[in-house]
Amino acid sequence: MTTLVRPDRDPIVPLQFLRGLAASGVVLEHLFDRYKRRGVMPEGVPELLGNLGQTGVATFFAISGFIMVYISLRSGQAPQGGLAFLRGRYLRIAPLYYLTTILMVVFAWATSGARADPNYRLPTATEWVLSAAFVPHRGAKGVIQPIYELGWTLHYEMFFYLLFAIGLSLFARRGAYLTLGLLALLVAIGTRIGAPPDVVGPRVLAYVFTRPIVVYFGIGIAVALLRDRLSRQFPALPVPILIVTLAAALIVASLDISELMTMVAVAIALVVTVLPWRASGKPGRVSAFSRAFGDASYSIYLTHSFLLGAFAAATASIAARGLPALAAMGLLSCLLCFAVGWLTWRLVETPIGNRIRGRRPTEIDRTAP
Template structure:
C-alpha cells in the first residue's frame, strides 16, 4: 500500500501521546488525555486493514497469519522481558501466575493477579487483545463478498456493544469485547471506504475537523474533564478524516523524523514503559526536579522505542516478509 504520510504522522503523534501520558503519570504530572492515542490507533487500524484488503486481496488464514507475524513476536519478547524483570524482583508489585502469563501470550483478556484489572503481564498489551479480536473478525469477513463485509462487521460490533449495555457480567471476555471502543475499528473502516471512493472532504473542512479535534483533546486536558471512548472515539475520527483531507490536498510530504516515529510507533508503544521506569528510579536517586524527570522520561521512552524498532522490529519484519504467501506470489510473477 502506498504510504499515506498523514496517517503515518498520526501514528507517531498517538504513540508520543501515550508515552507522555505514562511519563506524566510516573512523575506526578497530569496528561491523562495522552491515553487517547489508543483511540487514534484503533481508528487508524480499521482504516489500514480496509484499504489493504481492497488493494491486495488475501485469504482469511493468510491475512491472520500476516497480522500475527507483524504484532506477536515483538510483543512476546517485551512480555518475556517483563516476566524476567518480575522474577528478578525489579517490579515488586508484579504478581506472576502461569495462567495469567499464558493468557497474556495468547491475547486472551484475563484479570491481572497484580491489580485485578483486565490487563496482561505487559499492561499496555491490553490494546492488542482488541486488535487481535478485530483481526479475527476481519479475517472471517473476507469470505464474504466485498459489499457485505463492512455492513456485517458493523452490525456484529454494534450488537456486541448493545449486549454489553444489556447484561451485567464480570466475565473478562464479555467485558472486553462488548466495550464501545470496538466501534472505533468500524469507524476507521467506514472512513477508508470513503477514501477509496475518492469521497474526501475539502481541505477547508479538513482543517476545521483537524483543528477541532485537537482543540477537543486540549480542552479535555486543560479542564481535566472526564472522558471515555464515547468522547475520544468521535474526536479520533475527526482527526483522521481531517488528516486525510489534508493528505488529499497535498499538504503532507515525506519528512524523515515523523516518518521514523510513525514506523516505530508500535515499538515505542510496547517498550517505552521500561525506559520510563529506569529514568524515574534514577531521577529519584539523584533528586532531579519532577519537570526535568518528565522530559527525560519522555525522551528515553521514545528513544527506547525507536532503538527497539531499528534493532528488533524492523529486522524481524524483513525476515518474515519474504516468507508470506503473498510475497512469494509476487516474487514468482
C-alpha cells in the same frame, strides 16, 4: 512553490504521524502517573494530561480500522483471504509482544526485592498460555489483563482482526460492512453485560469484547468507507489548518467530556490525516520524520515502560518545579522513547518480522497496531 500531497499517492505518511502521536500520548500518561506516585506533580496540571493514554489507545484502534479497510479497498489490490490476513496480522504483532513479555517477567523477578510489590510471583503456565494466545483473563492482581499489562490493547486488536478476517472470508471487499455491523451489535449487547468474577471463560470474553472501546475500530472503518466514496471531493487544505484541527480534536478527545464527544473528536482527527494537504516546498523531511515516527510507534508502545521508571526517578525533582519543567520532561521522555522505539523497530522488530515472514514487509505489514 506549493506542493499538493494526496494520501492516494503516499497513503501511509499522514497516518504514520498520527500513530506516533498516539504512542506518545500513552508515554506521557504513564510518565505523569509515575510522577504522581512520587508526589511531585506540580499544582494546576490540566486534567486532560491524565487522559492522553486513553486517547492514544482509542486513536490506535481507529487507525487500525481505517488501515485494514483502506488497503483492502485500494484499486489494483485484491484483499487477502481471511486466514492469510489473520496470519499476517499475528506475525506482525506477536514476536515483539512475546519478547517484551519475557523481558518484563525477567526484569520484574530480578528486581522484586526493590519493587513496591516485594511479593511478586512468576506467572503460572496457564497465564503464559492465555497471554500468548491473546485470551483475556484475570491475572495475579485480579485484573483482566495479560502478563505484560500493556498487552490488553492487543487483545482488542487481535479480536478486531478476527472479525475482519471473517468479513473478508464471507464477503471479500464488502466484508468491512459486516465487520462494522458486528462491532455495533457487540456494543449494544455489552450494555447488558457486567464484569464477571470468573478468571477466564466465555463470560470474561463476552464482557471484554463488548466494551464501548471497540467502537473506535468501527470509526476507522466508517472513515475509510466514506473516504472511498468521496475521495475525489476532498478539498486540499494548507498544512497549518490541518495541524490546528488535528491538535484541537486530540485535545477535546483527552478532556473526557463524554464518550460520544471523544468518539467524534477521534473521528475528526482521523479524517484530517487522510485529507489532501498543500505543503510549501518539498515535504521530504516531514514525510521522513512521519514515517519514522509511525514505524516506531508499536515498539514505543511496548518498550516505553522499561524506560519510564528510571526516567521518572532521575527527573522527579525537575518535574516538581512547575508546569514548564513538567512539559519539558514530558517532551524529553517522548524523544527518548521515540529513539529507543525506532532502534527497536529497526534492529529487532523488522529483522525478526522479515525472517519469520520470509519476505520484506508489505504496506499492510508496516501499519497498525
